[in-house]
Amino acid sequence: MTAAKHSDRKTPELTQAEPGLRAAPFLEAGSIGAAPVLTERQRQQLLEIATRVRVPARSVVYREQTAATWIFINTEGVLKTFKDLRSGRRWVTAFLFPKDVFGLAKNGLYVRTAQAITPATLYRIESHALIALLRRDAELQFQFLSKVTHELREAQRQTIVVGRRDAVGRVAMFIQQLECTCCDRHNARDIELPMSRSDIASYLGLSLESISRATAKLQRRGIVAFPNRHLARILDRAQFDRLSKAI
C-alpha cells in the first residue's frame, strides 16, 4: 500500500538477494534469448569483493560530485538517482530496482545523487577492485557490457518518452515501463508506484500538477485506476496500449 510495504524487515541475512544483473544480451551474445544471469562462479567472484549494506528509506547512498569510491548493485528495494540543476529543478534520471547497477562516475566523481525510496539492500563494491576483476575476467565483464548496453537502450527510450508533448501519454509510457520492470512479482494488472508523484514529475520532465491531471484523466476515462497513490491498475488494456505505444 504505502512505501513502508516494501521494507520487509524479516528478510534473512544471507540466504537470498545475492547479486545479479538485469540486462538484455548484447548483440544476442551467440546464444539467442539467453537469460542474462551470472554463473555461480561469477556470483562468487563478485561476493568476494562485495559488502552487503542495508539502507533505510530516504537515506542518501552517495552524493553527486563526491569521490566515486564504490559501485552498487541493488538487490532489494527501490532507489532513485537525481541531479539538482542550477535552475532549482531536480532531475530524476533513474529509478533503481533489484539487479540494477548504479554508481557510474565521470572523472572519478559521481554524476548523480543516489537516494533510497524504500528501505533497500545493496551490494557495495570498491570501484577499483571491480575494474581489476573485469579486466581479468572477460565473461564477467561481458555481463556488465550487456547490462550497460541495455541501460543505453532504456535511456534512449526515456528520451522518446520525455520528447512526447502530451502528459497523459508520458504517464502511460511510464506506467508501462514499470510494468515491464517489475512484472515478475505481480499478478494481473496491478503495478506498484513506490515513488512520489513529484519524483514521477521530475523523471518525466513535467510539473507535479500535470502528473496529477494526467492520472486523473486516465482514471476518469476508465483506462487506469489508482486505488491509492502507490498503486496503478490497468482497466482498459487496449486503450492503454494505444496511449503508451502510439508514440
Next chain:
Amino acid sequence: MTAAKHSDRKTPELTQAEPGLRAAPFLEAGSIGAAPVLTERQRQQLLEIATRVRVPARSVVYREQTAATWIFINTEGVLKTFKDLRSGRRWVTAFLFPKDVFGLAKNGLYVRTAQAITPATLYRIESHALIALLRRDAELQFQFLSKVTHELREAQRQTIVVGRRDAVGRVAMFIQQLECTCCDRHNARDIELPMSRSDIASYLGLSLESISRATAKLQRRGIVAFPNRHLARILDRAQFDRLSKAI
C-alpha cells in the same frame, strides 16, 4: 559549406582513418584521464575481422527490424540513426561522427535505421566475430565497455536536452554538443552542422519551424551567427554558455 564539403574524395585508400573508439574511461579505469585509445594490437585484431566500406551520402547502411549481421565503426563522415514512429514522425536518435560505433541490436534485429548524411567510410565487422573476440580479449572489451558507458551518459544528457521546454535553449545545447564532439578539427568558434534543420528538429523533439525560429532568435540577439545552413559561429560566448548550461 554544404554537405558535399565533407566528402573529400581524394582520401587515400588505406593510410588513414583506421578504427578507433571515442569514449570516456569507464569508472576512470585505474589510469586517471587516460585517453581511450586502442593499442596497436587491439587495432590489428579489429582490422583482421573488419571490412572497410565507403558509402555515399543518403545511402541507408541498414534498416530497422532487419537482421543485425554487422556492427560498424565510423571513421569518416557523418551518419544518423533514426526510427520511424507509427505517428508518422521520424525520431533521430543519434548523429554518428568518426570513431563512433553503431549497429546495436535487440533480439537479433537492428533497432534503428542508419543512414549516411555525408559520404562516409566505415569499418564493418560481423557481429558474432566481434562478440567472440570481445569474450576472449578482456582489454579490448574494456574499450567497448568504456565506449558504451560514455554513450549512456550522452543519452542521459540528451534526455535533459529534450526535456527543456524552451526551443532556443535546446538548440544552444545541441550546438554546444556538436562543438564538443568535433572540436579537434575546427579553429575558433565555427561549428559544422552537416545535418538538415529537419534532422535537428527530429533529434531535439521540436518542429522544423521551431528550429528555424530558434536559430533566427539566436542570430537576432547576436549570440550565434549562421553564415549558411551548415555552419554556426558563436559570437557571444558568455550569453551562449548561459543558455546552453543553465538547464
Next chain:
DNA sequence: CGTAGTATTGAAACGGATCAATATCTGTGG
C-alpha cells in the same frame, strides 16, 4: 535555368507551466 526539396515567416490554437487555494496523507507526539 528550372524544379523539387528545404527553410523561413506569419496567424491562430492547443497544452503544459505557473500561481493559488484546498484536500489528503504520513508520521509523530500527546
Next chain:
DNA sequence: CCACAGATATTGATCCGTTTCAATACTACG
C-alpha cells in the same frame, strides 16, 4: 489511539510558448 503538523497531492484560472496550418523564400542539383 487520536490529534496535529508538515509534506504531498489535487483542482482551478491564467499565461506563455510551441505546434499546427498556410503561404512564401531559398537552395541544391539535374
